Amino acid sequence: MHNAEFYGLTAQTLQGKPVSMEAFAGKTLLIVNTASKCGLAPQLEGLExxxxxxxxxxxxxxxxxxxQFGNQEPGSEKSITEGCLINYGVTFPMFSKVDVNGANTHPVFRFLKNRLTGWFGSRIKWxxxxxxxxxxxxxxxxFAPITSPDKLDHYLARLLV
Structure with a gap:
């Protein structure tokens, strides 16, 4: 059943353009909080x-x-764009920097965390x-931060039949 609450949410691209989640209706989504200076940043290549x-x-x-985690995404939207593209060849949609915890949690992550809690509750750990x-x-x-993208393959294969 079409989730009107999710599809009513919007986010801003790195280029400053608002995009409704409705634009992705009918698509399977993998939504990830990223950081280009994180030790896990090579996952960007696996995600790509x-x-x-x-x-x-x-x-x-x-x-x-x-x-929000160890100051691992300190750059501007321009430097994030360049880092993701040059270092990891990212072509999937990237959005403006957001908070995923606390009072300023982006609505997309508030929705996701309320629906799917982790080991220690809804808070995102990294x-x-x-x-x-x-x-x-x-x-x-x-999926936990340490779950590498290749481990998601069989979940995606099942959903994308």
Whole structure:
């Protein structure tokens, strides 16, 4: 069933353009809080590999830079864009820097955390927490930061049939 609450949310791209989650209706989404200076940043390459493998089957990966963990995303939107593209070849949509915890939590992450809690409640513990959202806009799985993108392959293969 189409999730009107999720599809009513919006986010701003790195270029400053507002995008409604409705634009991704009918797509399977993998939503990730990223940080280019994080030790887990090489996961960007793995995420890009998944995107290239499954984008024609309906997968869209949405990256949301976040500087709430160890000051690992201190740069501007321009430096984030350049770092993701040059260092990791990222072509999937990247959004403006957001908070994923606290009073200023971005609405997309507030929604996801309320629907899928982690080991220690809803709070996101680190960069590269991943949320899998089905093509109806329903969160179906949350993955820990240390879960590498290649470990998500079989979940995606099942959802993208």
């Amino acid at each position: 590999n998944l995107y290239q493998k499954y984008k024609d089957k309906g997968l869209v990966i949405l990256g949301f830079p976040c500087n 960069n590269f927490t991943k949320f899998l959202v089905d093509k109806e806009g329903n969160p179906v799985r949350r």
